[in-house]
Amino acid sequence: MNEPAPEAFRDPARPVAERVADLLGRLTLEEKVGLLHQYQAPVPRLGVGAFRTGTEALHGLAWLGPATVFPQAVGLASTWDPELVRRVGAATGAEVVAFHRKDPDGAGLNVWAPVVNPLRDPRWGRNEEGYAEDPWLTGLMGTAFARGLRGEHPTLRTAPTLKHFLAYNNETDRCTTSSNVPPRVLHEYELKAFRPAIASGAAVAVMTSYNLVNGRPAMLSPLVNQVLRTWTDQEVLVVSDAYAPANLTGLQAYYADPAEAYAAAIKAGTDSFTQDDDRTEATLGHIRTALERGLLAEQDVDAAARHALAIRFRLGEFDPGSPYEVGEEVVNGPEHQALAREAATRAIVLLKNDGILPLRAPSRVAVVGPLADTLMEDWYSGTLPYAVTARAGLAERCEVTFCEGVDRVALGSRGRYVTAVAGRDGGPVRLTSAAGPEATWFDLFDWGGGAYALRSAANGRYLSAGDDDVLVNDQPGPNGWEVRQTFRLEERPRGTLVLRHIATGRYVASTTDGTLRLAAEGGQPLVLTLELVRGGAQAAAELAAAADVAVVVAGDHPLVNGRETEDRADLGLPPAQEELLRAVHEANPDTVLVLSSGYPFAVTWAQQRVPAIVWSAHGGQEYGHALADVLFGDQDPGGRLTQTWYRSAGELPDLLDYDIIATDATYLYFRGTPLYPFGHGLSYTRFEYSALELSAERLAPEESLTVRCTVTNTGNRPGTEVVQLYTRQRRSRVKQPLRQLRAFERLRLAPGESGTVTLTVAAADLAFWDVTKDRFVVEDAAHTVQVGRSARDIRLSGRFTVDGERLAPRDPYRRPLEAIGNDEYDGIVLCDAGRVDGDAVRGTDPGSWIAFHGVDFAAGAARCAFTAGSTEGGVLSLRLDDPLTGPVAGAVSIAPVRDRHELVEVGCPLAGVAGVRDLYVVFENEGITLGTLTFAPGTIGGGR
Structure with missing residues (x-):
């Protein structure tokens, strides 16, 4: 008797597309619907198991227990070493597989990393998650990390998102x-960062963001299907961010209607809804309702299910065996520990050095600061398996004295004191008569932005508002999604203050028995006096004065004053940390400032006075060893900045203005003098550049330019240099970047050694997006x-x-002018022309305008038709040459419409419109939406 043939979908010899089609054809509609949630339902009758998307792995496996913790993503990028970043990705991927083999339900193989949003503004709360403000460098590093995650075998190790x-x-x-x-x-900026990883196959999935883009939720963006999926011939899985689907009908x-929203999301390209954790009923119910109402067809579900299944096939789920056989021993194994140290070392950037570094041993070093003896985990960190702090790393090399440099205080109220409970678990904090000094003492940590944390001297645990709103000293530090361990100190008359709990916005009050708890809304706060027990800056200064060198370790807490859900208002060091630095420097001028942070600081005072400044992102478990290796000169500081460091937040545009071209933002367009430029980073040796050679003086658009130069180490130490190549277009129809990174090369040279660097620039990469043609153009x-050595430290230049x-000039008759394709604007927001597709502009104030430069009306234009709308009605005017004083060529009234997405066609005759002119559309009233302008030729002034 013949054995039945195996299902085609289980045959690894068949193409993936064929196998997916076979399995898809065997599934019922209900089974296919069950695949469209983060927690995909199993299909027992076919032996198809459950599947879950979303294992966090940004700089090491996160949230699932101890695993190797590498430097934050912005730190990895600061190595300017894509191969190192790939190796970190590969190590992370191997640990994901090891956890998956132990717990398939807890550690899925679809990983949500890397983050490739360009770091446009350093105040972004999630700055540490990205790689660079340059989109090309972001794409390069993101591709490298994703390549490591996915592995080199045709079968995916993990599925990067x-x-x-x-x-x-x-x-x-x-x-x-x-x-x-x-x-x-x-x-030129946003899509450019995403494309390389998808086009190369390094990443196989994408998560849509929470925000809207030009007025339309990103989850519904037509760019997913119309652009992103055209970059590859492979299926791309698109997942929503957590709880984002509910926003479509909520925020x-x-x-x-949820059924309409979910149907629109699926049609726009969403394949997997991350909603309600593992409770799938509501999401699947909305999809079923959409099918029943005809808002979705089965082929829409098929498309989404096909994307979901294709990733599972490529992960080898339906194949015998796996090319990635790893055991638990790989997790935090010796090789990964060594890689963590290497990555942390390479990520350190020397911002300033007046000769104090490298340190000379033996030295007596005072290590001070709130980050001197701790390592921070961020929201997307793994759990540190061990922690080598700055203090510990330096203590292995020299005599170290230590002080956190934070104030120790007591909080009193009418003769009583806030009193904590001893013991690890702490207990409710109460107002009591003094019961011994430690019980009433707290260490006050200033994390900037007005955010403070209080650590009890009684047990070393932090003050936190528990679930019952009672204050308890039971936490190891600020932690969790809703950080409940931070407070604002609000001043009151006569030197008193009150505590406001940041997470809830409520004041701290006391009950009749003296227990401290959060007051109800509008309740009376407890008025306190703050008594200084010991000044942190003074104690640190005394320690520094007795040392050969002082090392101040300062920076941010990744979960306070800037993190997911919270941006920063400024770029300054926390005031108490600034005070600490100044006091230590006054006590000992031989002071090194070590910054550990996920974003730039405006350390202008330190740059003027402190002899050495070092920065790195939070560096993971081996940070202390890496720091010691660099400070003592065992390793040359090879890190380089991937962001501009500004002198103040006042040099930045509005946080919500994404138009980097109009606002002169990022190193590409910034016209000021930065504190530290993009690409900056010093070495312990010196390098000279010479012998620049260009392969050609003229290039065709399909050709490439080869650039060669010689770099020589003229110092007396070996060192690492990052040679950076930038270009600038000298003449253009549009505003061009002042400088743009095109290539770079790392090289290590011995003293006196020279190396030849060869870098290549393709002419096609010099293209910009021409709004008159809706395509890239090499001009x-x-x-x-x-x-x-950086974007502002240029050693050689040439021309081609x-x-x-x-x-x-623009041809207004060939096709309509799209309002969003304007050359310049004022008082305008970009918006959605329709719910599903199309972009438009809307005036925000009377007199707002958009401009089209160099429009060739030839012998004349007789009439203009607008697609426009306004719920209030209004007037659009056309002016020539100037939006305020230019002659009025025509005007049209817009009648009120009921729906803001309702754009109607209205027209007007034109007068005096001929030749090549700058055209301005002036919004005489706020709230008018404009989609397109269509011109009809005719004789001058001969409107019809």
């Missing part, structure tokens, strides 16, 4: 704010090539010309 599509760089009101992304910013109120223009396109 890029976060967060698209234009997501603020936490403030992130679910309701709309990122304004003009076409050039979209194509965003984009749809009134006929001269370019400057610049080679140096690209024989590209000569751009003609």
Whole structure:
């Protein structure tokens, strides 16, 4: 008797697409619907198991227990070493597999990493999750990390998911704010960071972001299907961010009905809904309702299910065996520990050095600061298996004295004191008569932005508001999604203060028995006096004065004053840390400032006075060893900044303005003098650049330029240099970047050694997005090539010309002018022309305008038709040459419409419109939405 043939979907010899189609054809509609949630339902009758998306692995496996913790992503990028980043990704992927083999339900193989949102604004609360403010460098590093995660075998080790599509760089009101992304910013900046990992196959999935883009929820963006999925011939899984689907009918109120919202999301390209944790009933119910009402067809479900299944097939779920056989011993094994140390070392950036570094042994070093003897975990960290702090690392090399440098205080009220309970578990904090000094003493940590944490001297645990709102000294530090261990100290008359709990906004009060708890809304706060027991800055200064060198370790707490859900207001050091640094420096001028943070600081005072400044992102478990290796000169500091460090937040545009071109943002367009430029980082030796050679003076658009130069180590120590190549287009129809990174190379040179660096720039990569043609264009223009140590430290330069396109004036008759394709604007927001597709602009104030430069009306234009709408009605005017004083060529009244997405066609005759002119559309009233302008030719002034 013949054995039945195995199902085609279980045959690894068949193409993945064929296997997916076979399994899809065997599933019922209900079974296919069950695949569209984060927790995919099993299909027992076919032997198909359950599957879950979403294992966090940003810089090591997170949330599942101790695993190797590498430097934060911005720190990994600061190595400027894609191969090292790939190895970190591979180690992380191996640990994911090891956890998955032990607990398949707890550790899924679809990993939610890397984050490739360009770091447009350093105040972003999640700055540490990204790689760089440059989109090309971001794409390079993201691809490297994803390549490591996925492995080199055709079968995926893990399935990397890029976060967060698209234009997501603020936490403030992130679910309701709309990122304004003009076409050039979209194509030259935002999409550019995502494309490489998808096009190369390094990443196989994408997560959509919480925000809206040009007025439409990113989860519904037509760019998913129309652009992102065209970058590869492989299936791309698209997952929503956690609880984002509910926003479509909740915070965003984009749809009134969940079935409509979920149907729209599936049609827009969402394949997996991350909603309600493992409770799938509501989500699947909305999809079923959408099917019943005809809002979805079965083929829509098929498309989403196909994307979901394709990833599972590529992970080898239906194949015998696996090419990735790893055991638990790989987790935090010796090789990964060594890699963590290597990554942490390479990520350290020397910002300033007046010769105090490297340190000379033996030295007596005072190590001070709130970060000197602790390592921080961020929201997406793994659990540290061990922690080598700055103090511990330096103590292995020299005599170390230590002081945290934080104030120790007592909080009193009318003769009684806030008193904590001894013992690890602490207990409710009460107002009592003094019961011994330690019980009434607290260490006051200033984390900036007005956020303070209080650690009880009685047991070393932090004050926290428990679930019952009673204050308890029972936490190891600020932690959790809702950080309940931070307070604001609000001043009151006569030197008193009150405590406001940051997470809830409620004041601290006391009950009749003296127990401290959060007051009800509007309740009376407990008025306190703050008594200084011991000044942290003074204690640190005394320690520093007795040492050869002082090392102040300062920075941020990754869960306080800037994190997911919370942006920063400024870039200054926390005031108490600034005070500490100044006091230590006054006591001992031989002071080194070590910054550990996930974002830049405006350390202008330190740059002027402190002899050495070192920065790294939070560096993971081996941070202390890495820091010691660099400070003592065993390793040359090889890190380079991937963000501009500004002198103050006042040099930045509005946090919510994503138009980097119009606002002169990032190193690409910034015209000021930064504190530290993009690409900056010093060495312990010196390098000279010479002998610049360009392979050609003129290039065709399909050719590439080869740039060679010689770099020589002229110092007396071996060192690492990162040679950076930038270009600038000298002439253009549009505003061009002042400088743009095109290539780089790391090289290590012995004293006196020279090396030849060869870098390549493709002329095609010099293209910009031309709004008049809706495509990338390589313009006929001269370019400057610049080679140096940073974006502002250029050592060699040359010129070449690209024989590209000569751009003609706009032709208004060939096709309608799209309002979003304007050349310049004022008082305008970008918005959605329709719920499903299309972009438009809306005036925010009377007199707002958009401009189209160099429009060739030839012999004349007789009439203009607008697609426009307004719920209040209004007037649009056309002016020539100037939005305020230019002649009025025509005007049209817009009648009120009921729906803001309702755009109607209205027209007007034109007068005096001929030749090549700058055209301005002036919004005489606020709230008018404009989609397109269509012109009809005719004689001058001969309207019809």
